[in-house]
Amino acid sequence: MPRPMSIADRSSSSPAENPSPLTGRNWFERLLVGFIDNHTPKCREVIKLLSQSMEVKLPITTRIKLRLHYLICAWCQRYEEQLRALRKIASSFPERVDDCCPETLPDSSKERLKQALRERTPE
Amino acid sequence: MQSRTALFRIGNTSHIASCTNRGLDNFAGAEHPENLAEISSLEGFNLATLIEMKLPDSGAANTVREPSCCVNPDSWVDLHGDCLYRYALLRVRHPEVAEDLVQEALFAAVRTYANFRGTSSERSWLCGILKNKICDYFRRLAHEVSFTDLEFLEDEMSHKFIDQGWNHDLGPAQWKPDPEAVLDRKEFWETFRSCLDKLPQRVADVFMLREIEQMETAQICEALKISQNNLWVMLHRARMALRECLELNWFERKPRVNAETDEHRR
Numbered sequence: 202m203p204r205p206m207s208i209a210d211r212s213s214s215s216p217a218e219n220p221s222p223l224t225g226r227n228w229f230e231r232l233l234v235g236f237i238d239n240h241t242p243k244c245r246e247v248i249k250l251l252s253q254s255m256e257v258k259l260p261i262t263t264r265i266k267l268r269l270h271y272l273i274c275a276w277c278q279r280y281e282e283q284l285r286a287l288r289k290i291a292s293s294f295p296e297r298v299d300d301c302c303p304e305t306l307p308d309s310s311k312e313r314l315k316q317a318l319r320e321r322t323p324e
Numbered sequence: 325m326q327s328r329t330a331l332f333r334i335g336n337t338s339h340i341a342s343c344t345n346r347g348l349d350n351f352a353g354a355e356h357p358e359n360l361a362e363i364s365s366l367e368g369f370n371l372a373t374l375i376e377m378k379l380p381d382s383g384a385a386n387t388v389r390e391p392s393c394c395v396n397p398d399s400w401v402d403l404h405g406d407c408l409y410r411y412a413l414l415r416v417r418h419p420e421v422a423e424d425l426v427q428e429a430l431f432a433a434v435r436t437y438a439n440f441r442g443t444s445s446e447r448s449w450l451c452g453i454l455k456n457k458i459c460d461y462f463r464r465l466a467h468e469v470s471f472t473d474l475e476f477l478e479d480e481m482s483h484k485f486i487d488q489g490w491n492h493d494l495g496p497a498q499w500k501p502d503p504e505a506v507l508d509r510k511e512f513w514e515t516f517r518s519c520l521d522k523l524p525q526r527v528a529d530v531f532m533l534r535e536i537e538q539m540e541t542a543q544i545c546e547a548l549k550i551s552q553n554n555l556w557v558m559l560h561r562a563r564m565a566l567r568e569c570l571e572l573n574w575f576e577r578k579p580r581v582n583a584e585t586d587e588h589r590r
Contacts, residue, residue: 243488276495291535318397
């Protein structure tokens with residue numbers, strides 16, 4: 202059952218929980234991190250938005266929120282870089298088909314195709 | 325590395341005569357709009373799709389120029405059969421369907437051969453026709469396939485999050501080596517392909533059209549008869565799964581306890 206996220210909830214670090222983002226910070230950083238945490242979307246939502254941003258330009262407020270979120274979350278920032286890398290990889294894929302696709306049309310199919318084509322070829 | 329070997333199930337890698345897609349994507353109609361119009365009207369093709377499905381950069385480096393004196397379908401099968409088949413197979417994934425599509429394309433080619441002026445290579449011309457057959461196939465499919473795939477990944481990824489935030493131990497890792505540096509590695513593309521194969525068909529179709537064929541989202545929605553929102557959800561999941569799969573199987577990272585999720589993805 203997902204609990205509402207708050208800094209207090211994450212203060213202990215049992216195996217199922219992340220260490221608190223507030224550990225080892227001074228009062229100002231705590232305030233800042235707490236603020237960003239409360240006012241930007243959560244990571245699960247962020248990665249959805251990031252995928253969306255590959256399709257449409259997000260509203261400026263959303264983009265600012267994402268930027269702020271990156272200040273406290275290196276994973277989401279990395280996720281964005283990787284989405285861009287993935288796009289680049291995918292677009293290079295057609296040129297590299299030979300590298301990964303050794304399949305050939307079976308000879309029997311070739312013969313069948315030739316036969317079928319001969320019947321259809323106008324003289 | 326166990327998870328990596330599990331992915332490599334495309335066994336035999338016998339070398340096959342070079343057939344790069346660069347050549348394939350450069351088809352007659354693209355250079356000569358009048359050809360395009362004729363092919364399109366004869367075949368009842370959607371002209372817009374023909375143009376827009378063409379990928380940019382149509383270098384003719386690897387195309388084979390054939391004299392276009394007479395129609396010789398036998399030679400089409402011998403010279404371009406494997407290439408066309410592979411091209412179709414990567415997009416539709418089922419060997420039988422790929423074969424049928426190649427056949428449909430060749431039949432159409434025989435019918436419209438008169439319009440082929442030999443201005444481009446035979447191979448790219450044939451491939452242009454095949455592309456349309458594939459697109460038509462996706463359209464037909466739009467009515468036949470339900471969207472059960474959408475449930476995909478919803479639970480599978482939940483272990484990566486704690487309270488909607490990344491689990492610090494499982495969040496995205498730094499990719500090393502740099503993705504740019506691996507694009508020349510044959511093994512990388514084998515991994516990429518097996519990752520694509522692991523996606524549910526529908527999600528893979530959508531990703532393929534968007535990121536590999538680089539179609540516009542509006543066109544994909546129209547062709548597959550889905551809403552934009554639906555498309556976004558599927559793209560999101562495809563990206564999430566591919567990112568994960570590449571990270572686990574290519575970019576250096578220690579295998580994790582719950583990492584093998586093969587059964588779920590099928």
